[in-house]
Amino acid sequence: MTLDLTSAPPTAIAALEAELVELLGPRGVTSELRARERASVDGSLMSPIIVEQLPLGLADLVAFPATAEQIGDVVAAAVRHGVPVTPRGKGTGNYGQGIPLAGGLVLDTSRARAVVEVGDGWITAEAGAPMVALERAAAEQGQQLWMYPSTAQSCLGGFLSGGSGGTGTIAHGSNDMGFVVALDVVHGDGSPELHHVEGAEAQRYVHNYGTAGIIARATVRLEPLQDWRGVFASFPDLPSALRALRILGRLDPLPRLVSADGPEVIAALPPDPAFPAGRASLRMIADVATVGAARVVIEGAGGQVEDVREGPQVVLAISMLSYNHPVEWLQKSAPGTYFHVEVAGEALVDRPADVAAVYEGGLLHVEAGHSVPIGMLAGVYQSPEQVRAGIAALNALGVGVHDPHQWNVDFELQRTVETARRTDPGGLLNPGKLNPEYAGPTKGSIR
Ligand SMILES: Cc1cc2nc3c(=O)[nH]c(=O)nc-3n(C[C@H](O)[C@H](O)[C@H](O)COP(=O)(O)OP(=O)(O)OC[C@H]3O[C@@H](n4cnc5c(N)ncnc54)[C@H](O)[C@@H]3O)c2cc1C
Structure with missing residues (x-):
């Protein structure tokens, strides 16, 4: 699909490239096709709706400023030449926000990392x-x-x-x-x-x-x-894990993260002895002072603590299984099957089966949020119309939805x-x- 956006003429791109070579040296800018292609996609590969529309744009140039000041110089040069500038970090944003829809310059900031x-x-x-x-x-x-x-x-x-x-x-x-x-x-x-x-x-x-x-x-x-511990618990089903999540998300001191998934999602994650087959999982980054209280809550909700782990790598590992990551693992386990929407509201904990049932094959991942539970609802992808109709049905259940299949601010x-x-x-x-x-x-x- 081509969007109706004006790109810069080849003469302007060539003049900008020459100026950027002066500014950043020959390794600070490239017009090589593979680099331009790599810089023109992002984490929106998670969205079948966006994937169907690719390629949405191709950078003409990629620049790699190495300092904050050079970022200023590069943006100024592009603007003076009338060349569009799309900034880029690691390129993991998953709504296509990082795709250079009008071509032009992708400004890769990853070397300006002090x-x-x-x-x-x-x-x-x-x-x-x-x-x-x-x-x-x-x-x-x-x-x-x-x-x-x-x-x-x-x-x-x-x-x-x-x-x-x-x-x-x-x-x-x-x-x-x-x-x-x-x-x-x-x-x-x-x-x-x-x-x-x-x-x-x-x-x-x-x-x-x-x-x-x-x-x-x-x-x-x-x-x-704070001194954090990784608490891994399992439950007979997702609703019991969610009952615990709601209470655990209010412990004092507050946890840094509490995530819960049903057995189908857990089966798609990298295997871990703390993920017994057929059971729902709750992972929590808990202040050491609350580990005893967390155990009481988990057991009170019908679950069991599988492990308590310590160290910065554990905190990171639990983080990297939160938010969109379980959906990404689900997608890897069944390529071309799942899409997701971002959801929030008490209904995620109060009525998880109703929420999941909105989409065929619906699977819910839930996080303890700041004010209400937040999560990702994955479903079997059929069409953009199906996704949109589901958003309306979720709203009717009192669930707030953010649409991760579009790139508008x-x-x-x-x-x-x-x-x-x-x-x-x-x-x-x-x-x-x-x-x-x-x-x-x-x-x-x-x-
Ligand atoms: C599996 C998965 C899990 C995710 N989990 C989370 C999560 O837990 N929480 C969350 O918030 N997000 C999450 N995301 C989305 C995304 O990964 C994060 O928001 C991430 O922090 C984006 O950083 P990035 O460096 O990859 O940015 P990019 O994707 O490179 O850029 C993101 C947007 O910001 C713009 N941009 C980049 N740098 C600059 C700059 N210097 N100035 C102005 N604009 C700039 C880009 O043009 C683009 O529009 C997830 C995505 C995936 C695929």
Whole structure:
């Protein structure tokens, strides 16, 4: 499918390439086809609806700035040449937000990855710093990130622009709820200046795919390091695991993560002695002080503790089986079968069978959320119409739905449109994602 977006003429691409070679050296920019193809897909391979539409765009050039300042220089050069710029971190965003719909330049931030400074309660890093590197740097100073996504190898800029939450969300909500202290952003006005923004002004650049400005450097919140344990429990079925999840998600101190899946999803995960066949599973990152209380809750709900493990690798391993990951494993186990939608609401715990029954072959993955349970509902894919009809049926059950099969900015849309009018007058920042007419389900509907 070709979208009706204007790409830059070959002369402009050639002139930009020459300028970028001057700026970054020959290894800092490429027009080689394989690199351009790799930079033109993202985690939206999880969506059969988006996959059916591929290729949606192909980068003409890929640039690899190695510092925040070089990110500013590259964006400025592209804008001066009239070339669209699509920023990229690790490319795991799963709505196609990272696909260069108008071609042009993909600005890969993964080499601009310095952790700049760790302070008391905050950490500053360049956009391409992996979240795991931030967590490690924080731990060296006796601190931990407020939150990181289950794709823990993904980048700070990508998480702030394309993600929303993960490990730590139970306590702190999503990444637009105070996680960001300050940003240094580049506008699409032809200037390489890094604009330093804080507080409400910084929020204007969160979760809108770089359409209002490209994040070159960010400062996000830390908290004192806690002593975590990985608690693995099994239950006869998903409803009993969910009864426990609801109580465990309110322990004091709060857990960092509580995830639950039924036996069908567990069968698709990498085998682990803590996942007995035919049983539902609950994984939890618990403060050491609450492990005894967690055991009481688990046993009270008819479950049993399979293992309690310790160490940073365990925390990471449990994180990497949360949020979209069980769905991804399910898809690997039966290629071409499953799609999913992001869901939230008390109904996930109160009426899991009704929620799952909305889609044929429905399977529910649930996380303890900040205000309500959140999760992923997978089903056997038939058509875009089937997915949409299911969203309406879920809403009727009181379930909030976010649609992960479309790439339009769907969070604070009007605020972003107003900001981008000022910061991106030529509409060159990630074109095709900021549609003022977008009227589908919003990210707000699953908070
Ligand atoms: C299996 C799986 C599990 C996932 N689990 C989670 C989860 O737990 N929580 C969650 O929030 N998300 C999750 N995601 C989505 C995604 O992995 C995360 O949001 C991730 O943090 C995105 O980071 P990235 O570096 O891969 O960003 P990318 O995919 O490279 O980019 C994401 C978006 O941000 C834009 N962007 C990238 N860098 C910048 C920048 N410097 N400035 C401005 N815009 C920029 C891109 O153009 C794109 O629109 C999951 C995805 C998959 C496939």
